Amino acid sequence: MPETIRPKSDFLAVLAERGFLHQCSDLARLDAKAKSGDLVGYIGFDCTAPSLHVGSLIQIMMLRWLQKTGGKPVALIGGGTTRVGDPSGKDESRKLLNEKTIEANKAGIQRTFARFLRFGAGKTDAIMPDNSEWLLGLNYIDFLREVGRHFSVNRMLTMDSVKLRLDRDQELSFLEFNYMCLQAYDFVELHKRYGVNLQMGGSDQWGNIVIGIDLGRRMGTAQLYGLTSPLLATASGAKMGKTAQGAVWLDADMLSVYDYWQYWRNAEDGDVGRFLKLFTELPLAEIARLEALRDLEINEAKKILATEATALLHGRAAAEQAAETARRTFEEGALAETLPSVDIPRRDFAAGFGVLAAFVRAGLVGSTGEARRQIKGGGLKVNDAPVEDERATLTEADFVNGFIKLSLGKKRHVLLRPED
RNA sequence: GGGGGAGUGUCCCGAGCGGCAAAGGGGGCGGACUGUAAAUCCGCUGGCUAUGCCUUCGUAGGUUCGAGUCCUACCUCCCCCA
Numbered sequence: 001m002p003e004t005i006r007p008k009s010d011f012l013a014v015l016a017e018r019g020f021l022h023q024c025s026d027l028a029r030l031d032a033k034a035k036s037g038d039l040v041g042y043i044g045f046d047c048t049a050p051s052l053h054v055g056s057l058i059q060i061m062m063l064r065w066l067q068k069t070g071g072k073p074v075a076l077i078g079g080g081t082t083r084v085g086d087p088s089g090k091d092e093s094r095k096l097l098n099e100k101t102i103e104a105n106k107a108g109i110q111r112t113f114a115r116f117l118r119f120g121a122g123k124t125d126a127i128m129p130d131n132s133e134w135l136l137g138l139n140y141i142d143f144l145r146e147v148g149r150h151f152s153v154n155r156m157l158t159m160d161s162v163k164l165r166l167d168r169d170q171e172l173s174f175l176e177f178n179y180m181c182l183q184a185y186d187f188v189e190l191h192k193r194y195g196v197n198l199q200m201g202g203s204d205q206w207g208n209i210v211i212g213i214d215l216g217r218r219m220g221t222a223q224l225y226g227l228t229s230p231l232l233a234t235a236s237g238a239k240m241g242k243t244a245q246g247a248v249w250l251d252a253d254m255l256s257v258y259d260y261w262q263y264w265r266n267a268e269d270g271d272v273g274r275f276l277k278l279f280t281e282l283p284l285a286e287i288a289r290l291e292a293l294r295d296l297e298i299n300e301a302k303k304i305l306a307t308e309a310t311a312l313l314h315g316r317a318a319a320e321q322a323a324e325t326a327r328r329t330f331e332e333g334a335l336a337e338t339l340p341s342v343d344i345p346r347r348d349f350a351a352g353f354g355v356l357a358a359f360v361r362a363g364l365v366g367s368t369g370e371a372r373r374q375i376k377g378g379g380l381k382v383n384d385a386p387v388e389d390e391r392a393t394l395t396e397a398d399f400v401n402g403f404i405k406l407s408l409g410k411k412r413h414v415l416l417r418p419e420d
Numbered sequence: 421g422g423g424g425g426a427g428u429g430u431c432c433c434g435a436g437c438g439g440c441a442a443a444g445g446g447g448g449c450g451g452a453c454u455g456u457a458a459a460u461c462c463g464c465u466g467g468c469u470a471u472g473c474c475u476u477c478g479u480a481g482g483u484u485c486g487a488g489u490c491c492u493a494c495c496u497c498c499c500c501c502a
Contacts, residue, residue: 262456265456266456266457267457268457268458269455269457269458270457270458271457272457295455295457296455297455298455298457299455299456299457302455302456302457326456329456330456331456365449367466367467367468368467368468369466369467369468370449370464370465373449373450373463373464373465374449374450374464376450376463376464377449377450377451377463377464378450378451378463379449379450379451379464380450408449408450409449409450409451410450410456411456
């Protein structure tokens with residue numbers, strides 16, 4: 001459907017040609033709105049973790065493009081909804097996060113946004129409100145009378161997210177059912193407070209967004225718009241953002257710049273073009289050239305993807321350093337002292353540091369048992385030599401240029417750094 | 421309210437005559453092959469101070485030399501009837 005209309009606004013043109021568009025509530029009028037330059041778009045983010053991960057990157061990029069094409073981006077933090085706890089996590093005893101944790105998480109997430117968006121008080125400067133500002137003070141009866149009467153249960157029952165659960169006889173709690181109401185209310189409230197007129201999100205948010213638009217109409221706001229991005233999966237169908245080591249975090253404290261670079265470097269061939277369009281700002285002509293590369297040559301495109309995507313998040317210098325670290329490690333087989341490292345007190349090596357414990361400490365394996373198994377399978381190396389004996393120990397004699405290099409498989413490396 | 425069924429390795433799905441660290445998948449990790457890719461093949465996929473010890477099958481008790489397996493109560497979910 002995006003192909004049928006040629007957007008006239010820069011914003012929608014960019015989204016369409018770079019592959020961000022999935023659904024849109026009223027493409028033509030939204031296009032006109034964007035062209036007139038008073039588009040204020042928001043996307044909601046949870047703050048259940050101290051950092052966002054790659055799964056949110058596509059949304060962040062949409063906000064970034066919005067700002068770059070003359071709109072105002074609003075990154076809504078779900079401080080209020082986080083306090084309730086996302087009920088979709090099955091029977092997983094939803095841990096209620098305390099206020100302090102939520103505040104800390106917010107701070108972490110804000111750091112990431114500051115990389116992609118320009119915050120401030122100007123017309124197109126980004127803002128980051130928190131829905132706890134209006135949700136926590138809600139009075140149930142008042143809410144029902146003023147807002148609740150505008151929700152049509154008939155309509156809500158036809159929403160995919162609801163229908164799916166009902167059809168499969170899966171429980172849908174009242175709390176969950178209300179989740180979309182709160183989100184719809186957020187939209188209207190953001191419109192009143194900040195003039196927000198567009199909500200964006202992943203395709204799974206479509207229903208919630210539409211309900212918000214409806215609510216706005218019934219409550220007499222100006223016309224609101226909705227737009228979703230496609231659900232991202234890798235070419236072989238896996239969900240994005242999860243790797244062996246867990247989520248691909250955007251905060252450098254939770255995932256090193258080097259590992260972030262590696263994540264993109266290891267993209268599948270079939271994903272390179274799409275990822276370049278979504279997660280870098282290279283011109284489309286350049287991307288077309290890169291994605292046409294085949295076989296060995298596509299590795300060059302992957303390196304560019306990794307460096308460009310990393311540069312957006314961590315800065316050009318850090319990205320180039322990660323690229324250089326990878327080059328030394330993989331292409332020269334040399335020891336790059338810029339690999340991720342772990343500090344170990346020097347005295348631990350005096351009596352010999354057990355290899356099993358060393359790999360656990362480096363975070364490459366989760367337990368000594370796993371280390372043992374990996375040794376059996378030939379997966380662990382110390383200074384590039386396979387570990388044969390699980391009882392081996394590391395001593396001062398093993399230091400090469402001041403480090404001991406531990407490897408899991410061919411790709412994951414960590415340096416042990418003695419600490420006095 | 422009555423009747424019937426189900427909850428299994430804390431990633432998921434799922435088998436399990438009283439001897440079980442528990443079949444089989446998926447996913448993940450490692451190895452081989454490659455290009456730090458995909459596909460394919462092989463191995464691994466509770467913890468530890470490790471020829472042994474500890475902890476796991478919804479929860480709590482009980483029977484037994486021994487319980488995921490039998491009994492009792494409870495919790496949660498599903499189906500049928502009212």
